[in-house]
Amino acid sequence: MAKKKSKYYVVWKGHKPGIFESWDDCKSQIKDFKGAKYKSFTSFDAAKKAFKEGAKDYIGKSKTFKSELSEEQLKKIGKPNFNSISVDAASSGNPGKMEYRGVDTKTKTQLFLQGPFEQGTNNIGEFLAIVHGLAFLKQKRSNRIIYTDSKTAISWVRKKTCNSKLERTETNKTLFELVDRAVKWLNSNDYNTIIVKWETKAWGEIPADFGRK
Numbered sequence: 001m002a003k004k005k006s007k008y009y010v011v012w013k014g015h016k017p018g019i020f021e022s023w024d025d026c027k028s029q030i031k032d033f034k035g036a037k038y039k040s041f042t043s044f045d046a047a048k049k050a051f052k053e054g055a056k057d058y059i060g061k062s063k064t065f066k067s068e069l070s071e072e073q074l075k076k077i078g079k080p081n082f083n084s085i086s087v088d089a090a091s092s093g094n095p096g097k098m099e100y101r102g103v104d105t106k107t108k109t110q111l112f113l114q115g116p117f118e119q120g121t122n123n124i125g126e127f128l129a130i131v132h133g134l135a136f137l138k139q140k141r142s143n144r145i146i147y148t149d150s151k152t153a154i155s156w157v158r159k160k161t162c163n164s165k166l167e168r169t170e171t172n173k174t175l176f177e178l179v180d181r182a183v184k185w186l187n188s189n190d191y192n193t194i195i196v197k198w199e200t201k202a203w204g205e206i207p208a209d210f211g212r213k
Contacts, residue, residue: 117175
């Protein structure tokens with residue numbers, strides 16, 4: 001019996017808009033496409049309906065999320081700062097194929113996407129995503145902050161090093177070349193961008209989440 005597909009990907013704005021049955025096919029339509037708009041759905045009918053109705057009804061609207069924190073805790077944390085970008089990474093295995101991206105926190109418009117890289121880890125991806133975000137904002141002379149949900153990556157960036165224990169191999173050579181470039185960038189550039197931990201328990205998944213949980 002054929003295995004039922006669990007995800008369908010709608011691309012409203014990309015190299016070729018449409019409905020795709022795999023993440024790799026979807027990714028090829030949005031990679032290097034500025035302002036790409038896309039979203040995953042659990043059934044073909046839902047994807048077909050969303051594609052017909054358009055991105056405005058699905059992008060930029062938060063999923064229903066009810067925090068388990070108390071009102072007092074939520075009040076103390078406050079709301080997200082939308083003058084920001086959010087970054088995240090996804091890894092299929094540890095190590096496994098890894099990619100990372102950055103989006104506008106409010107609209108979820110994709111600003112950059114890199115990968116997949118062979119034999120990577122989520123921590124390395126989170127680290128690279130932050131550094132990419134720092135370079136991106138510095139180049140644009142932007143005063144926006146960066147949100148990440150990784151305490152580990154924040155620590156690595158502050159120490160200006162990647163403390164991964166992952167062994168360097170021929171398979172992940174390209175990935176580690178990017179890591180070395182990121183470390184070099186941190187040690188040779190000044191920046192004023194504030195890096196902030198995304199409050200998942202209060203706000204739900206970070207806007208840059210790849211939605212594969």
